Amino acid sequence: MSTETQARRGTAAGPARRRILDTAAALFYAEGIHTIGVDRIIAEAGVAKATFYNHFPAKDELVHAYLCEQYAFQRGVVDRLREASVSSGNTAREALLAIYDHMIDYGNSPAFRGCPFINAAAEYPDPAHPVRAAVAAHRAWFRALMTELLTAADDPTPERTADILIMVRDSLAVGCDLDDPAALRTTTRDLLSRVLAGPRTDA
Amino acid sequence: MSTETQARRGTAAGPARRRILDTAAALFYAEGIHTIGVDRIIAEAGVAKATFYNHFPAKDELVHAYLCEQYAFQRGVVDRLREASVSSGNTAREALLAIYDHMIDYGNSPAFRGCPFINAAAEYPDPAHPVRAAVAAHRAWFRALMTELLTAADDPTPERTADILIMVRDSLAVGCDLDDPAALRTTTRDLLSRVLAGPRTDA
DNA sequence: CAGAGACTAGACAGATCTGTCTGGTAACGT
DNA sequence: ACGTTACCAGACAGATCTGTCTAGTCTCTG
Numbered sequence: 261m262s263t264e265t266q267a268r269r270g271t272a273a274g275p276a277r278r279r280i281l282d283t284a285a286a287l288f289y290a291e292g293i294h295t296i297g298v299d300r301i302i303a304e305a306g307v308a309k310a311t312f313y314n315h316f317p318a319k320d321e322l323v324h325a326y327l328c329e330q331y332a333f334q335r336g337v338v339d340r341l342r343e344a345s346v347s348s349g350n351t352a353r354e355a356l357l358a359i360y361d362h363m364i365d366y367g368n369s370p371a372f373r374g375c376p377f378i379n380a381a382a383e384y385p386d387p388a389h390p391v392r393a394a395v396a397a398h399r400a401w402f403r404a405l406m407t408e409l410l411t412a413a414d415d416p417t418p419e420r421t422a423d424i425l426i427m428v429r430d431s432l433a434v435g436c437d438l439d440d441p442a443a444l445r446t447t448t449r450d451l452l453s454r455v456l457a458g459p460r461t462d463a
Numbered sequence: 464m465s466t467e468t469q470a471r472r473g474t475a476a477g478p479a480r481r482r483i484l485d486t487a488a489a490l491f492y493a494e495g496i497h498t499i500g501v502d503r504i505i506a507e508a509g510v511a512k513a514t515f516y517n518h519f520p521a522k523d524e525l526v527h528a529y530l531c532e533q534y535a536f537q538r539g540v541v542d543r544l545r546e547a548s549v550s551s552g553n554t555a556r557e558a559l560l561a562i563y564d565h566m567i568d569y570g571n572s573p574a575f576r577g578c579p580f581i582n583a584a585a586e587y588p589d590p591a592h593p594v595r596a597a598v599a600a601h602r603a604w605f606r607a608l609m610t611e612l613l614t615a616a617d618d619p620t621p622e623r624t625a626d627i628l629i630m631v632r633d634s635l636a637v638g639c640d641l642d643d644p645a646a647l648r649t650t651t652r653d654l655l656s657r658v659l660a661g662p663r664t665d666a
Numbered sequence: 667c668a669g670a671g672a673c674t675a676g677a678c679a680g681a682t683c684t685g686t687c688t689g690g691t692a693a694c695g696t
Numbered sequence: 697a698c699g700t701t702a703c704c705a706g707a708c709a710g711a712t713c714t715g716t717c718t719a720g721t722c723t724c725t726g
Contacts, residue, residue: 479672509674511675511676
């Protein structure tokens, strides 16, 4: 099969599959995974049921694809932020803070409803479920990213501080959904200022 | 109706209602709320369906009761911890750290599956739903508790630091479920040491 | 003893969910 | 022109979910 055909209506990138994934992502994120039925996704995506089950043999496959796309999306955002930071001549510490500023902005957007991975994990408690593996992959990526930036920023204990920054990320996602996200802007910056220079020696 | 009768099999404290609440709490927490059907609660509690719907007119009422009990339970635990701390002559700061140590222990228990309130909120995104109100009440209590202890511990900015400690709590709950809870013991203590003496002036 | 109230057992209705299957349309490549 | 393939429309099966209802038991109270 020619690549030209694939680009137009190939199995891997057909417009139906895209529509399914986009509507599923919006619905899963906004209303939860278990509450959204396949019928609703089909109706809102304007897709036949057979087409849906042709692209995704089971609902779980769609859920997994949804998380994989979220993962890729976040990596893309971070990559662009880092490039912008590098081309501006920023330090690694400034690049790291830019990532958190972006997360705070995102948490303040009206559609924000928490971290898709944390929310999915709450709905899939079984550690052996593929959803949990997707969540773990995303977390491993973020941990490595933090460690790398902290090392470049000459943090005295990059792995340790990275673990702390993951905690900051998680609490930011939870708090922006459950508390006042505007207040968390100040709180998070304060927290980062207390965290980013290493453990205290004067306490 | 005499209180004696109530104690034995009264409407407010019948053993059937207790069994329903206990099994529902265990199942909701371990496997999620939407995934647990009323039939399963009824079967595992050994209760007739009519009895269930007599005590809880709808499943949502049971969910709400489940969260209210969790709230009461946590308040009880904290109250006992504070009393123990006071009778040991501990400072407010030590009492606060004891609460976090207890949360870390809890997060390291094998049955730990995250914070029941955060998990419930993930399953009930609608801000107008009673579940969200129960979550907000619990968070308001915890914020007030932190502020009180920090004020007693002479923290220079108790409200601000309290907001940060809520973030620490949330990330602890998420992380103990999704990451290695044993590692979070060290990480959290490190984080608290960086946080608890106020914002840095040397950075 | 008689009545009230909590409880059990389980059928039942109606909706919804996942997944399958049939049948038809339209665009493409050979 | 023909076959392939992606797609649409919708019926259907089987399970499961919430909630209602009937009928009967048991225990305590008056």
